[in-house]
Amino acid sequence: MSAWLETVRRKRLAVMGAGVGLLLAVCVLFSLFVPHGDLIVETIRKQGYPASLAELDAWYPSVPPAENAALVYTNAFALLTNLSGPNTSFTSALPPIGQGLSADEESELKDVLADNQAALRLIYSAPASGHSRYPVCLGDGYNVMLLHLAKTKQAVTLLSAEGLMRASHDDAEKAAQAFLVAGRVAESLGDEPTVISQLRRYADWAILLPRLERALSLTTFTDSQLTSLQKMLEAAERPQAMARAMAFARVCGLNAMTDRKAMGMGLQKRGWNRQLAEFWIWAAVGLFRATGMQGKDKAFYADTMARHIAALELPYPARAAAGTQAAALTNAPNRFCVFSQSLLPAMVVVHGRDANHVAKVRLATVALGIERFRLAHTNALPESLKGLAPSFCATVPTDPFGGEPLRYKTHGASYAVYSIGSDGQDDGGVAWDSNYTKVPQDVSFVVKH
Numbered sequence: 001m002s003a004w005l006e007t008v009r010r011k012r013l014a015v016m017g018a019g020v021g022l023l024l025a026v027c028v029l030f031s032l033f034v035p036h037g038d039l040i041v042e043t044i045r046k047q048g049y050p051a052s053l054a055e056l057d058a059w060y061p062s063v064p065p066a067e068n069a070a071l072v073y074t075n076a077f078a079l080l081t082n083l084s085g086p087n088t089s090f091t092s093a094l095p096p097i098g099q100g101l102s103a104d105e106e107s108e109l110k111d112v113l114a115d116n117q118a119a120l121r122l123i124y125s126a127p128a129s130g131h132s133r134y135p136v137c138l139g140d141g142y143n144v145m146l147l148h149l150a151k152t153k154q155a156v157t158l159l160s161a162e163g164l165m166r167a168s169h170d171d172a173e174k175a176a177q178a179f180l181v182a183g184r185v186a187e188s189l190g191d192e193p194t195v196i197s198q199l200r201r202y203a204d205w206a207i208l209l210p211r212l213e214r215a216l217s218l219t220t221f222t223d224s225q226l227t228s229l230q231k232m233l234e235a236a237e238r239p240q241a242m243a244r245a246m247a248f249a250r251v252c253g254l255n256a257m258t259d260r261k262a263m264g265m266g267l268q269k270r271g272w273n274r275q276l277a278e279f280w281i282w283a284a285v286g287l288f289r290a291t292g293m294q295g296k297d298k299a300f301y302a303d304t305m306a307r308h309i310a311a312l313e314l315p316y317p318a319r320a321a322a323g324t325q326a327a328a329l330t331n332a333p334n335r336f337c338v339f340s341q342s343l344l345p346a347m348v349v350v351h352g353r354d355a356n357h358v359a360k361v362r363l364a365t366v367a368l369g370i371e372r373f374r375l376a377h378t379n380a381l382p383e384s385l386k387g388l389a390p391s392f393c394a395t396v397p398t399d400p401f402g403g404e405p406l407r408y409k410t411h412g413a414s415y416a417v418y419s420i421g422s423d424g425q426d427d428g429g430v431a432w433d434s435n436y437t438k439v440p441q442d443v444s445f446v447v448k449h
Contacts, residue, residue, distance in 0.1 A: 040254070040302045049247045049309075053255055056138035056248060059193050063131045070132035070148075070188050076122035077151035082115045083158065090161050094210055098217045098448040100168025101161070109161055116158065123155060124181055130235070132188035141252040146192075149200045155185045156204040160211040167215035175215055176225035182208050183232045190236075193244040195350060202357040205236060209364050209445075216371060217448045223375055230368040234394070236361045242354050243312035246347065250305040253343045257298055297337040301344065304330055308347055316358060317403030323351030352422060355400045356443065359419040362397040363445035366406060366417045369393035371447070381410055385417070413449040418442050 044051040050059045065071060083091065090105040090112075101109065113120070134148050163178035186204035189197045212229070221229075307329060311322035327348040366385060369392040373382050382388060385396045385408050399406050399419045407418045407429055418429030421441035429442045 040298060044250070044302070050251050051254075053139050053141050053251060056141070056193075056251060059244065059248060060133060060136075060138055061131075061191055063129075063133045067127050067129040067131050068133055069126040069129065069184065070134045072122055072126035073132070073152075073155070073185060073188055074134065074148060076119045076126075077148060077155065079119035079122070080116055080151060080154050080158075081119075082112050083154045088112060091157050093161075095214060097214055097446050099214075100218055101165055106165055106168075109165055112158065113162060119155075120158075123159070123185065124177075126181075126184065128184065130184075130187065132191065134188075134192065136192075138193070138248065141255055144194065146194065146197060149189070149197060152185055152189060152200060152204055153207070156182045156207050159185065160208040164211040164215050164218075167218040170219045172219045172221045172225060175219060176221055176229060179208065179212050179215070180228060180232060183229075183236065187232075187236060187238075190238050190241055193241075193248040195242070195245045195249050195347075198242050198245045199350075199353055201241075202353055205357060205361065209360050212364060213367070213445055213447070216367065220375075221371065223372055226368050226372050226375075230365055230372075230393075233361050233365045233368065237358055239315065240313065242350060243309050246305065246309045246312060246350065249347065250302070250309070253301055253305065253339065254298065256343070257301070257339045297339050300337050301340045304340070304344055305347070308350070311351065312354065316355070316398070316400035320351070320355050320400060320402075323354070327351060355422070358400045359421070359443045360445075362400070363406065363417050363419060363443065365397065366393060366408075367445045367447060369396075370415060370417070379413070381413070381415055384408065414447060416444050416446045418444040 041051040050056050063070075082088070088108060090101055090109040093101055093105045095101060100106070134146075136144055136146060138144055159178050159182035163175045163182065166172075166175035166178060183205075186201055186208060189201040189204070192198075304326070307326040308323075311319060311326045314322055330344045330348055366388065369388040370382060372392040373388060374380065376392075385406060389396050397406065398404065401420050401422060402424055404420075407416075407420070407426065409416055409429065416430040419442065420426050421443050423441040425441065427442045429444045430446050
């Protein structure tokens, strides 16, 4: 009797198990093949942002070929040579303020400039329209090829080093031209809506500006040259560029949550058989969606990215505060938000990099205004930055960190303008010693005479 009852019990469990399995299979199939309205995508599209990979290429404005500097740069980049190795110390050399490159560094630079004359002629000949679009396909999402990013770094490094060398020989005209062309190369990434492209643009300016800082101590630029450089720097802030880049990243992230083909290729790279990889991805995506975990993960990711984008649309200093709040809410609520845990942490660094870039270009813009003031006032310095507007700066920009006025102090004929930096504390901006060392956290621009 007990054996019969045990057999009945096992059959019931088997039937129940089969029923649960069938129900789960039906849910998976329903999730995979029945169309679903997507409120998240519809909301994004209504806000004027791209919501699918197919819409991304239109997010990168087209440029008429005759005005497209990027096409010229692409040809020039293919010719760049001899920009790495033991004889290129000038690429990382930053002499003390008031000094130029060493004799060895200058000799190395001249050799590399000679080797790259064909590339440089092309770069200098590029349209000064301020419009660029590199030949990339953004519809590839995270797989988009951005080979030109490393090349913009090389070009900006070479051109800004040339600018510093020309300034050390008191050739203000050629120095100004080299810095202007270097800035145009950096800004050729300005409309490219990917986070890595904007971070590269920030890094290119971080290469150029310290060399311009040193050049101002080595030669006297004309008001016309200073004004041209100043206008270039004012445009380099590009307040909406990173918000657009984050919108691109959002689309790529949302696509990664549902792109079974890309997931299958990822498993194949780990040695899985193609058919087996596709089957397990097919089943896992269906199960993930059927249980509601995908919906929660997607909603959290979309909401967090919306916070980041909204913060980057604000002016400073509200932008900095909103960015800090968005970064604090980036941690996924549970371990089942696997995509959010993977994709969102990289977005946290964006806000700090953006604020630092804005601080640096604003400081340089003000320093150029001070140089213009000096020219107009028999080498005298302004008593305060308020004296620059509107004749020498359209406005005196505020510090993106906190919103207070940028700091300014003089030391004889020398001066420093500085931002309090990410810690929000005024640390003095600069130590006036022979080597010139910046105080940690403050962001400074110093000119010595």
